[in-house]
Amino acid sequence: MLRTNQLFLDRTITLYAQQQRQEDIVVRRYTKGQNLYDQGTVSTKVMVISEGLVKCYFTEANDKEYIVEFLSVGEIVGDIESIRHIPNLCSIQAMTDVTVYAFSKVYFRELLEGDITWSNMLLDVMAQRIVHTSSRASYQQLYSLEHSLHRLLEIQSQQDIAIKKGDMAAYLGISVRSLNRELKKLLE
């Protein structure tokens, strides 16, 4: 559920090193808490995370938030919006200090249209994401909360990060109160 994609990052680094114009890909840094994207606004960049962890979330009228995903090294963001020419679907916030390679949208599209290897690489990444997103959705519907929570806790310990209770709840789609109840159950 916390996905990383080294292959994609490697290719990005190569492109960064090779670039003619210096503005095609730039390195950007964000500090913990900053937003890389704001839902509903238009961004001019497509980014590949090279360091750190971000959360990708929706906020709606009732000001509740739903975390779509936690993303880490090698993940690409802003690609969908660039392909479909739409404003940012969700907000993305740095949960740790974050470094990214930021492609200009123009350059990103040039790559897509001119480089079939790149295009196929992105297809693979997107297929992966769809697998992930849809299986997660079904998972949370079909299995017990206990099950989903277990997975989340595993990831958390693997990654050695502390996710706030509020974020965990927003990811699981439940209230913090329910999360606490569930956590207590885990300790018998």
Added chain:
Amino acid sequence: MLRTNQLFLDRTITLYAQQQRQEDIVVRRYTKGQNLYDQGTVSTKVMVISEGLVKCYFTEANDKEYIVEFLSVGEIVGDIESIRHIPNLCSIQAMTDVTVYAFSKVYFRELLEGDITWSNMLLDVMAQRIVHTSSRASYQQLYSLEHSLHRLLEIQSQQDIAIKKGDMAAYLGISVRSLNRELKKLLE
């Protein structure tokens, strides 16, 4: 939520007409209730729906089912599995009589690797799907059931199809009992 994609279908029809080998793309028909794919098995085809309506669903250990999506004319299925070389993620069942153009996986991959226009077209379709899937997931978490139900009912009347209560519930991720309660509320 019930998506169709005419552009994609048009391109498929052209390819079908032009094909050299007769086995690259074949037309297949399914009758209501038949499965186009079975979750967990390996299929050798990628299909584009040219007529009819299907449901795409997961079933899990507890034999509950979760409907990921209803798909209609122009939608492509089996693409993800072909790209990622994995068994079918979900089952797909014909809700009406259905006609499809069935690509052999080999030919489908040839197209992807050799035809950048096709590759970009698929990228666009996949981006669309991600937008759709993730916004639906958040939608159902953030908004009331009433809201989601309204949308489902609208679609149903637009498409002039009768979706079974069981399917509606599986799509909304609730029990039929809850669905009935909710429907009753709509009539004040």
Added chain:
DNA sequence: TTATTAAATGGACATTTGTCCCGGATCATT
């Protein structure tokens, strides 16, 4: 260190949702 804010915890109660179940309606087949 102290003041201030944010996060975590859990009780009490109200709602929502699920499970179990049975009777009625509908449709197809014999």
Added chain:
DNA sequence: AATGATCCGGGACAAATGTCCATTTAATAA
């Protein structure tokens, strides 16, 4: 018409979840 299968509707109760809130515990700023 009789039979069986499937779907629909809703009562009754149990379980899960949310809301509200007050207390405690970090975390951060002054």
